[in-house]
Amino acid sequence: MGNIDTKSVNAIRILAADAVQKANSGHPGLPLGSAAMAYELWAKHMNHNPKNPQWANRDRFVLSGGHGSTLLYSLLHLFGYGDLSIDDMANFRQDGSLTPGHPEYGHTVGVEATTGPLGAGMGMAVGMAMAEAHLAAVFNKDDFKVVDHYTFVLGGDGCMMEGISSEAFSLAGTLGLGKLIVLYDSNKISIEGSTDIAFTEDVKKRFEAFGFQTLVVEDGNNLEEIGKAIEEAKADTTRPTMITVKTQIGYGCPAKMGKASAHGEPLGADNIEALKDFLEWPSKEPFYVPQDVYDNYKAIADANSKVEENWNQQFAAYSEKYPNMRDLWDKYYDKNAADQLIDDEEFWKYEEKADATRNLSGVMINRIKDRLPNFVGGSADLAPSNKTNMKDAGDFSKNNYAGRNLHFGVRELAMTAISNGLMLHGGLQAYVATFFVFSDYVKPMARLSSLMGLPLTFVLTHDSIGVGEDGPTHEPIEQLAMLRALPNFSAFRPADATETAAAWFYAITNKKTPTALALTRQNLPQLAGSSKEALRGGYVIADSTKETPDAIIMASGSEVSLSIDAKEALAKEGIDVRVVSMPCMDVFEQQSAEYKEFVLPKAVRKRVAVEALSDFGWGKYVGLDGAYVTMKGFGASAPADVLFKKFGFTVENVVNTVKGIM
Structure with missing residues (x-):
């Protein structure tokens, strides 16, 4: 079975495969292939403290290939994050569980970002690295580096194919984000089969063109080789690094290794048994993890808690020596x-x-x-x-x-x-x-x-x-x-x-x-009736003189002043209307029923929406008896005042539209 590191790697694989099998849904291929690099990173090269997942100076890890979520859940469970239990692993993809199909930020302790749309995690990782660089530039002193951490992101061929990764990494290279490290799970398999059918570019050369340091790990199961590459990545402080780690999708499952069928479906009971035989796992019982593996993960977590303790001491000394900087720090982190x-x-x-x-x-x-x-x-x-x-x-x-x-x-x-x-x-x-x-x-x-x-x-x-x-x-x-x-x-x-x-x-x-x-x-124009009531999403900006208006004109943005002008024209014809400014439907919908009734009384069914955009969404306010002054197609190329007249955004048309429903 090998040493404790090998057993700890295989525990990730077993938990991931068992979780997908029990759910009868999921993606076992990535966790089986990437388990070694994930373990080596989390166990030996990443500063993180399961006892305080929100520690400000922790290294960040983003699983951009979010379909491989059981890799992350296995790590979080084994390291003891947020009491993510073995029962949670067994409830993978079930309603209300802490282990949904893709990682969800704010739902599962230790998940740094919601990932699933491929490549999105790559972009978010660049943002995290930019945040670290900015905060370090603001707060660090020659004698204190209170902001000093790395951002790691793991993804595969799909993430690299998506255009967002090229956009984000082009900027990362331009900015020289030396604390961004990309782990490329290169297994040359996508859902439809070999990547040769649609993806034959030299990814390494692309990253070199972006301005990255590029490294290659030939054996994705060689912990020593992976660890050496991570340390080499850290040593280059002027460039982000992309580490190509050559892996086998579905590693350990003899019938599935290297095949597209390992990607997005359960291995099957027989293949799970074959996987455990291949890995020399000591039990065929689902979700079994030997105690010495748990002990290993706990020892690593305890050591990491001491890293945070040392940082806390440093930060206390920093705060004492630089009280103004501590005050500034508190302002940065004050959400109110x-x-x-x-x-x-x-x-x-x-x-x-x-x-x-x-x-x-x-x-x-x-x-x-x-x-x-x-x-x-x-x-x-x-x-x-x-x-x-x-x-x-x-x-x-x-x-x-x-x-x-x-x-x-x-x-x-x-x-x-x-x-x-x-x-x-x-x-x-x-x-x-x-x-x-x-x-x-x-x-x-x-x-x-x-x-x-x-x-x-x-x-x-x-x-x-x-x-x-x-x-x-x-x-x-x-x-x-x-x-x-x-x-x-x-x-x-x-x-x-x-x-x-x-x-x-x-x-x-x-x-x-x-x-x-x-x-x-x-x-x-600046409008006489506008006010902080706009914070309620919709409000009466120009009211009728009657308790019950003859009609209501609703508008947003540039059409509010037009609607007020139309109200004045209608008044000359004896039609007394209310104008409601609706800067934000979303916020208006959050108001009390009483407030919404005050602004848009149900008794007034004659309503007109005026907006130089699509009418889609206005129906819930306009109702069956109302009308619209909105766009019915695309615009045109001409001066703005010509277009507003061409498409009916005039006082005359708004007046006639209101009169048409009276």
Whole structure:
């Protein structure tokens, strides 16, 4: 059976295979092939403390190939994380269990990120490494390195095929993130068979082109060879490292080794027995682990707890010598720091002039920057247009990790994954930005933001046909409906300065929900009726003189002022309407039934929605007796004022639409 290290590696394999078999569902191939590299890393080269999984200076590990979740669950169980029991292993993929099909952040102690969409973990790992570099630049002193840890990410051929990994690692190489180490589980198998059918590139050369140190481990079961490569990776402080570890998918199962059939289905009872024979496992009983293996893992965990104890002593000495830095540290990690801005008059102040909400957002970003020292963010090469640059905050780069302005290049998908990683790391409050129409590139990773409960902020400018001359490729139509459809996601489309400030306040004070701000390029007037009530998602911005309005006009963003103008025109014809500003349907839906009835009384069935976007989603407010002034198709290329008139966003059309349902 071999020494204790071999037995400890095989325990990972046995638990993973048994869990998949009992569930009759899952992916045994990756855990069987990668067990050795995972054990070598966790047992001998990674600083982590199962007794305190949230230790700030722990090394991070992301399983980007999240389908191989039983590899991670086996490690967490064997090391004693969060009392993840053998019963939890036996309840793999069952309702309410701590071992769901893919790792879920916040659900299982020790899981650093929700992974499953291949390549996403690669992007998040880059973000974690960027966070470490930034915090180290801010807090470390010559005599104290209080931020000093690595980010490890493990994934296979699928992660490398996904475009997001190339986007993220191109940036990682540019930034010289020397504490990022990628473990490439290279088994040359995907679901359809050999990777030769669709993936023959030289991955190593690709990473060399990105600016990575590249290393190769020829035998994925050779712990000594794996360990040597990890230490060589750590020794290069100026470049991230990619270690190609050549493995056999389904290792240990004679009938499945090296075959695609090992990837995503249970091995079968006979093959499980053959696996245990091959590995010389001392029992055929499911989920059996010898006591000496548990003892080995416990000894390693106990040793790691001492590493944290040493860090705690160092941090105490650091805090005593540098009290101002300790105060700053506490501000970085204070999740309630932004709450006080509700009464900050300067934060809510604005000039009485027409302005684009993207410009107003830029003002807010710089106000937040001065109030929250851990506020970082940037754009996918559009900061001048998105108005997302923080003045005098420096640019995060290989030569200045202390910079707070992040430059993601034209990489919207990776930008969002990376920023999820920034938020997952802890200590930072991040935002990302691009044109609203390109939220299509952002959305898959925004979905993970929602799943993980990360309050990442999305600045999405050029929010409608108001983009104008750039034409339909750059004019969002259905994108707001897409974001409104996301669970646990708040999509704001503010109408003026006050609503823009409210959207930003909501975004940076939220603890569990990502927020998007859809912002105009064109100037909008400051509205007399706008207020902090925008924080309720929807409110009465211009009311009727009657207790029961003749009709209600509902709008968001640039169409709110249009709706108010239409209200005034209707009044001249004896029709008394209420105008409701709906900057965020998601937040409005969270209000009490009484408040929603006050804003949109059920007795008033004559309702019109006005929004220069798709009408999808407005139906629940418009009802059967209402009407829409919205987009029915894509936009066109022409000046914005021409397009608004062309597509019916005029006072005359809104008035006629209201009269048409009276």
